[in-house]
Amino acid sequence: MSASDNMIPAPAVRSKPLIIRHLPYFIGAAALVALAAGMQFDGYILNILLQATTFSIAVFGLSVVLGLCGQINLAQAAFFGFGAYAVGLGTADLHLNFWLCLVGGCAITLVAGAVLGMSTLRLGGHYLAMVTISFQQIVTLVMINAIWLTHGPDGVANIRRPELFQSSQSYLAFCVAMLAIVGYLVWHLPDTKLGRAMRAVRDNELAAGVNGIDVFRTKVSAFGLCALLGGLAGGLFAGGFAYVSPDQFSFAESIQFLTMSLLGGVASPIGSVIGTGLLILIPEWLRFLKSVPGLYLAIYGLSVILIIRFMPDGIWGFVSDAFTRWRAHTNAPPVAGALLLRPATTGGDIVLEVTGLSKHFGGLKAVDGVDIAVKRGSVHALIGPNGSGKTTTLNVLSGLYKATAGKIVLDGTDITSMAPHQRTAAGLGRTFQNIRLFRSMTALENVEIGAERPGNTMIGKGDDALTERAMEALTFVGLGNRANELISSFSYGHQRLIEIARALASNPTLLLLDEPAAGLNSTEKLELHELLKRIAAQGLTILIIDHDMTLVSEAAQHITVLNFGRRIADGESMAVLRHPDVVSAYLGSE
């Protein structure tokens, strides 16, 4: 999607083809490769450069999993070791081709990472941290004890390089070229669909799910990718140094990778290179400290604590943050056309048909046998006193809770047992009572994630179409001119509008609004009311929950009333509001 950085799109240069916009990068990279191939280094410098290059690739992996996706991996050295041993054992013991071993090693680490991720990523981050530590320990145990396979503590010697890069100098040039290519891909990743999904998951998993992102698959992809980069780096490392042993892939090394990543800045490959370079060079300068065992790692441990506390975005994050904020105000967003909503119309007259819906928490029947039928093109309100089960109903509808009993049919499709992202793909859009935006992204990027809903027929191919659709949605809610600002710079009311724009951009069949007027002042409420009218005018069906009776009675044609989890009234608005049961539920009976 965007050009020169990963946070703020630069629409002004969008029209130029990607390859031309990124030409400077490739020219710079080619110059570096030429430099690595041409300069005469002595062996010591060469080794340091080779180490820095291969380690950087492994640290790129952490910038994907930790920086982009917000998941932790404390076993990167183990994956690094997988790649190294694949190349080591493959070329030295089995006499296989280097390239075959490198690719094989990458495949093994990818599978290992994905499987490890799949076992744990449905659970919280604490589990992942401990499981990756455990995995790291097991891998070390196997490397040391499975002597028949790994040669044990002796390690693997006589590892071969490819025919093409026999000299150390040419091999270094090859590794620098790999670094440049992988670095480019990682740098570009945040602006791809997968990268946006990862950032959305990092910022807010729940919101990512209801915006059509398969959270689990995204996390597993990030984790697998991280492992893959570790494996690639390890393979290159083994070829470079011709000898590997278990102590090079221990938990301490995993911590070193983590420290490198945090120090440089976890969010960017540039940070990875900075961090890696510093942590390889500094110990070389301060060699005398190495005479005391443990001292270096102790310093790393202390650095981790200090970085997390005082510089959470690392060195590069610190630099680029200032730059980004400055850029945000200089970029004029593109002008957008009018937003078109074309809700799908495959089902019959009823868009949402809920029958006998129940949700019990233990003995508590939060929702108990509720029926709701939402007519196509209508604004339907779900009201009820506090604790009546409105929000629970909405959460069951969008898949955040599993229904205890009952059936939900959306536009002819039974969505009762679908995951949140599948319901979104089926045409459901929603907002949250307590706003759930992706806080590290701009308004435009938030809305783009909505527009990217699988099955959205209103966007064309390519990133430009996506941006266009998102701009239309933002303009529709009146915030088009502030598209490139970060979420934190918007007021509460505007954040609510961005959430609505995010749902609208996906062109849903049914829009669920969870207390959209909560916390808004009276002017903002009026604006919201106008907005709802304009949405409804395009024929989009809305199911709204709110306490604001003025808003509900004016906007909705049809009202369903819940109390104590049960439906106590249903029908045309005015009739329902005069219903004696409703009056007594709200005002109490005599």
Added chain:
Amino acid sequence: MDLVLQLLFTGIGIGAVYALVALGFVLIFRATNVVNFAQGEFSMVAAYLMVVFSVDLGWPYWLSFLIALAGMALFGVIFNLGVYYPLRHRTYLPVIIATIGASILLSNSVLAIYGPQPQVLQGWFDTPGIQLGPVYLDSQYLLIIGVTILLVLFNFWFFERTLLGKKLQATSQDKEMASLLGISVSTMIMITFIYSAVLGGLAGILVAPVLFVSIQMGSTIALKAFAATIIGGFGDVAGAIVGGLALGVIETFGAAYISVPYKDGFAFLVLIAFLVFRPQGIFGERVAEKA
């Protein structure tokens, strides 16, 4: 059969240590919603304090023991102020990373001071153990099991029967509400860290004569203790104890009948099996974020 009984005794003994450390994990997790990855190092630091006072300085065992525990209380204070407290308003990820950093800092500082050679610490009793029928009961294991039982009882009494315990519970369940009721949340968290550090330290001192006192002992114990909390059910006090005992027994039998070098791997295999088939553990877990 004799061997089985003997292994069972040893397994329960070592499992009791895991249970104690797991208990420390759970208490901090419940108070702060953060897993303290340096919990194992609490045990390691306490064991080294014992080595300093009892071996290096030659002080009486009981005095060294008391001073080491007092030192651990102070250590809990420093740890809270240095690692957790500055990050208390951030998400769990930075806190986890900081505790991992602390763990690395602690174990390697001790390595830098004491070197890699394991240290030897005497047991509490002079008698090595007693023969009871076919089973030889090691005195240190008996002590560990006895102390664990006492601590579990104390824990129950403390959290269910005392006002301070109830305040701690209230804080772990809802910090905002607790503070509105006049409970000082930061004091409660401080107390939790102190208690947890003493608990972890106690486990370290008790297990030190059985294992060696080494810088790796912390991470090894922490790994097992964490596995124990998952097996028992994350955040559950009873689960931590049952999980710890179960893990000790599994591991001891695994080492005896399957493989000694991979002894430390069994905990991981059991952990993965639980994560895949029963992630909520034996006693279940409260899940789901509110939308």
